[in-house]
Amino acid sequence: MSTCICVIVNGKPVEIVAGASVAAAVARAGSQFRRSRSGEARAALCGMGVCFECRVEIDGVPQQQACMLIARAGMQVRTDG
Numbered sequence: 001m002s003t004c005i006c007v008i009v010n011g012k013p014v015e016i017v018a019g020a021s022v023a024a025a026v027a028r029a030g031s032q033f034r035r036s037r038s039g040e041a042r043a044a045l046c047g048m049g050v051c052f053e054c055r056v057e058i059d060g061v062p063q064q065q066a067c068m069l070i071a072r073a074g075m076q077v078r079t080d081g
């Protein structure tokens with residue numbers, strides 16, 4: 001049996017399995033990750049810290065790679081979406 005935690009993504013509570021990445025929380029919330037300079041929606045591409053397409057703000061700290069960070073209970077995540 002797996003334990004779940006609650007993360008807040010763009011103000012919306014999202015329940016995910018403990019040990020999952022922040023990127024998983026954003027995907028579960030149905031949010032996009034960010035927008036390109038031309039306004040296109042971007043999403044996590046590589047899932048291993050190379051592409052930087054998954055950058056989000058976490059607890060007020062911008063430009064965090066969501067795919068490289070394990071979500072913690074109560075974490076506040078903001079995306080461009």
Ligand code: FES
Pocket residue numbers: 043044045046047048049050051052053054055065066067068
């Ligand atoms: S998805 Fe590529 S760096 Fe996070």
